[in-house]
Each structure stands twice: as structure tokens, then as C-alpha cells.
Amino acid sequence: MSSDANKAVLVSHLLVQFGEFKAVNDISFSVDKGEIFGFLGANGAGKTTSIRVICGLLKPTAGEVSVGGEVFKGNGDNLKKKVGYMSQKFTLYDDLTVAENLEFTASLRKLDQDYFEERKKYLLDFIQFEYSEKSFVRDLSGGIKQQVALVASLLHDPEVIFLDEPTAGVTPVSRALFWSLIQKLADHGKTVFVTSHYMDEVEHCHRIALMRGGEIIALDTPKGLKSSQFPYGIYQLTAKAEDITDIEKALQRSSEVESFQPHGIHYHLAPKKDNSWEKISPLILPRFTAKKIRPSLEDVFIKLVEGKNR
Amino acid sequence: MNWKTLRGFIKKEFRQSLRDPVMQRLIFLAPMLQLTVFGFALNNETRDIRMAIFSKPNDTVIQRFQDKALASGWFIKANVSENDPFMSIQSGEAEVAIVIKDKKVEAATLLEPVPIQILISAVNSLRAQAIESYVQAILNDTLTGNNSSQKLIQIETKILYNPRMETSYFLIPALIGIIICLITVLLTSMAFTREREAGTMETILSAPIQKWEIILGKAIPSTLLAAVNSFLTCSAGAVVFGIPFTGSLFLLSLVLATFIFTTVAIGIAISTISQTQQQAMMGSFLFLFPALLLSGLMFPVENMPPFMKVFSEINPMTHFNYIMRNIILKGGDLEFVLIHVGVILGIGIISFYLAFRNFKTTLN
Ligand SMILES: Nc1ncnc2c1ncn2[C@@H]1O[C@H](COP(=O)(O)OP(=O)(O)OP(=O)(O)O)[C@@H](O)[C@H]1O
């Protein structure tokens, strides 16, 4: 257990079944203290279900979960105390003010009045909240609402904080702002566990677990994921003429090509071996303009998630 | 024991309910309006009763009875084409037939009483009950002072407590019960489903809270709001319909409090087994309709088949009606009231127990 002491979250062989259906199928991983850990996956991959178990909201069918050394017991109260949770659905009351919402959350966590006031002030400063505490939540913009929801989930100063799609449906500027808050939390030593559908923002995570059909199919740093999936880089090809059906088929069948896929108005080609590009470039260059690019997480995602669907 | 969560819940619930204009109207205005409108609508007294009399000619007692009946304004003379009392009722020509077969009433002796048969059409049972009371009251009135005929009539106690035969005395207390039950059950059954649908339930459950905190946190505000509501409804009953709340105010409050406790408990129990607002609504009506129909207001409990009687007896509304009639019209017979309060309380405790057992602090 000595090496586990540094772990904020430990999950081993977690299984969650709804009837016959395995929403989470035997996943194991750990999250270090102070880490920003991302969960990436298509709809229904099992992200929310996993998080609910770790937060003590859902009894696992099998397997073990521990947060800061505590394992799921009874009704999960011991885990609930340790974590902060901002659920995927909207978590504030529209018909209450910001102050009233926070007061209610504080009462759920049984915080003392003085401690609550101090935390509230600190956290509203932290998000640089510039409206009145007496504003009704329904009058705030989507981005601000999410920031207030973040404050609510941080009131009791949890060690680990779980954010389930915190930036879904807010503007790009608000998304960037929210991620700067996540960054700041990690700088303060908090462990942040976050899920998202946006590939660009997941790049900010220290490590990413990719989920598909209830399983973790890859887990690494963003850099590691890219280099392990695309060791020889990616070439962005732009067709010179309209019709490329013949060469498309040839490239897809070629033993030198790992993948060849349309990507917007371009194509992305991943060579299979170290010297593949030299071998196939004479075939390609007359028909396409080519540029070597760095693979994005989106490429990784498409390759791992959609590639395996074939 | 830490009361912070419970206090926080109560504060939040009050803020939300008192701020919502729909809720405001539902809690404060609707009950009084409903009572007044339904009260007047249902309160139309039984009048123009078609009465046919089949007696020996020149029976002075019956003649006097007929004069009194017609003068009361409740009865009119039926146009009867047949000479058979039963046929006249069956054909609908008469609603009530008074039949004295063998001799005049004044010829009755102790040894040979004159049987008086009263046939009432019970197509409408409420109307039939009223007709029965009226006929007996007028007969009784006619026969007073006529010693020889005293034995002929058995007077039902019902009339005793409602000498002016005002139906609102029976109706309004029952309506008060219906309104309290309707509003309380409907509102509390939404207690958890509203949070579930909004997604806030997940946030609540993500905190280490106890079952009793969340259940009482929802039940206490509902109870207090229903109490205000029932007070307003009773006041409306007293002011608009002049119901003489002759019983002790303490007893009345005790009964109302118990009844509200139980309806809140039932609402909470419905809420714990419903996932959506629609289910909660369905659940409420599945309770409310039978509760209303089997409360003794529509059909007298005594006339129900034994199987239905069981349902009537486990219906808090039935017991509420028993008590309210007793308190309002008789002033409250302590033992009687306490027995029925006990039954209502029992139903409430069982409902709370079920709610408590069904409620889960995880999402499983
Ligand atoms: N209570 C439940 N009962 C039955 N099935 C469930 C339940 N909760 C989740 N599921 C199913 O489990 C699967 C995983 O759901 P989950 O919400 O964990 O996915 P997700 O990765 O969070 O997806 P999304 O990106 O849409 O939020 C889905 O197919 C979902 O339908």
C-alpha cells in the first residue's frame, strides 16, 4: 500500500452492471495527487457511471474503488465526504440566488457558518465573480453558472474534485476560462478528474483515459497517446484533382499505410513503418500536396474509437 | 445530532415555494376559491321533490302532512297516472310515495298500529338521503301531539344534529378534507421527482446526508404550508357558509394537524417510488380518486359491500369525515375523535415508514 499512499484515486477491476448490460466493464486505473485526469469517450462510454461510483453515488457490481485510502462502504458516505462532484446535469437552483444556492450546499455539507463565509469569499474571488451574490442563478450566463457550480462543489475543500462535462454547452471563451480555473486548482495541489467531449481542451490534462463501451482502451499522457498511436507522424494531404477514388483504394490497401482517412477537406495519412513515406511518396505527390503535421488528440480518438468499430 | 442540513433544507424549500407565483396561488388562493365554488355548486339543495300519496280518503293526519310538505317548498305534487305506488316510482312520475293501505292513520291503536310505507327512488343516492330526512322530519312534526300515532315512526338520528337540514354542514367539512388532501398529496408527491428531473437530486445525494434529513427536509415545509392552507380553507368555510365550528378549536387543530401529517406522508411515499413528475402525478391520482370515492361522501360507507368497506376504513379521508362531522355538528365527542385521529395517525406512520424504506441515498 505504500506506493498507493500518493494516489488520490485507485480503481481496480470496477464492474457496473445494469441488469445484463455492462456499463463499466472491468476497468482499473489510478490517479495521482495533484493530477488533472481526463476521461474521454463517446456518448454512453461509461464515463458518468464510473465517476458516480468513485463519488459514492452508485454501488459497484464488483471491483474496488478507493479515494484517499477510503473504500466504498455502506451507503458511500465515507467517499462522499472526500470528494467534490459537479454532475453532468445542471446542479444549481434557478429560482435561488447565488448566495442561497451556496448556503444550501454548505448545509448539505454541514459547514459551520464562519467557515462557510470564509470559503465563499475565497472561492468567489477565485473565480473572479463580479456580479452580486444576490443575483438569481437564472439571470447568469451559462459559463458563469458553471463557475458558480464549481464553487459549490469546492465549498467543503475536497481533496479530489470530479467535473462531469463542465464545459458542455458554454461559449469558447467561457470554456477557456473554466480550464484556467482547473489549471489553478491543480496548481493548488487539488486532484481534478474531468470528462469532456472537446478534444482541444482535453490536451490540458496530464493524463487521459479513453473509454469505449465501458472499457478503457488507452491511458497515457496526451503526448504519449499521440506518439504511441502515430510513431511516424501524420501527413495532411490535399487533393489536386477532384476524383481520387482509384488512389484512395490503393492507399487504403497498401501495406505501408497505417491509416488513410478523410479529415474535413483534407486527408490524414499515417505511415506504417519508419521508411514508408519514402516508399509511397512518389505515388502520392503527383496527386496531392502533402504536409507533415503533428497528430492531434482527435486523430488518436478517431483511430482508437472509430477504427475499432470496423 | 446535527441540524444544519435539515435547517438548510427547510429554508430552501420555503424560499422556493413562496417565490413561485404558481405555488403561491396554489397554496393561498386556490383552496379558498375551490371551497367557495365547489361549495356553492354542490350545495344546491334538494327541492321540487315529486311526492305521491296513496291513502284512504279524508285521512286528516295525512292531509295535514301533505299540506306541511307542500308548504315547506321542498315537495310538489306528483302527477300520477297509475294507482300502483311502485309503478309510479318506477316510471319516474313520483320520487317518493307515501303508502297507507288499510285504514286512516288516526284510527291507529297501540295494538293495531297503522303501517306507513315510504318508497323513495334512489336513482340519486344523495337526493334519496335528503328526501328520506325531509319526509321523516315532516311526518314527525305532523304526528307530534297525536299520541296514538307516535309509535309509527322511527326517527333517524341524522336529522337531530342538522335541524335546518342544510347540506353544506355535511358537505363543507368533507370539501375541506378533499382540498387539503388534494393540494398536499399533489405538491409533496413532486418533492423528489422535481429534483430528480432537474438533476439537482444527484448533487444532494453526492453529499453525505442521511435519509431522515432529506425526508424531513421535504416533509416539514410541506406540512407547514398545508397547515396555513387548511386554516384559510376552514376560515372560508366559516365565513362563506357559516359553518358553526362548535367544537373545541384545540380538537379541530389536532385533527387537522394529524390529517395533514398523514397526507404529507402519503405524498412523500408516492414521491419516493416515482422517477418522473408524470409518475408522481399518476401515483397521486391513483390514490386520490379512490380515496375520494370511498370516503363516505359519495356513497355512504354503511351501504358498501364488505370488500369495499375495508378500503373505506383504511382511507384517511373517511376518518377525517367522521371526525369533522362529529366536531362541527356535535361539538366533538372526545373518545370518538381520538379513536379516528389514532387511525389517521397510524396510516401516516405506515406511509412514512414505507417512504423511509424506499428512499435510497445512492442512485442504484
Ligand atoms: N441507471 C441506469 N440504468 C440503466 N442503464 C444505465 C443507467 N445509467 C447509465 N446507463 C447506461 O450505461 C451506459 C453508460 O452511461 P454513462 O452515462 O456512464 O455514459 P457517458 O460516458 O457518461 O456518456 P455521455 O457522454 O452521454 O454522458 C449508457 O449506455 C447508459 O444508457
Ligand SMILES: [Mg+2]
Ligand atoms: Mg456522462
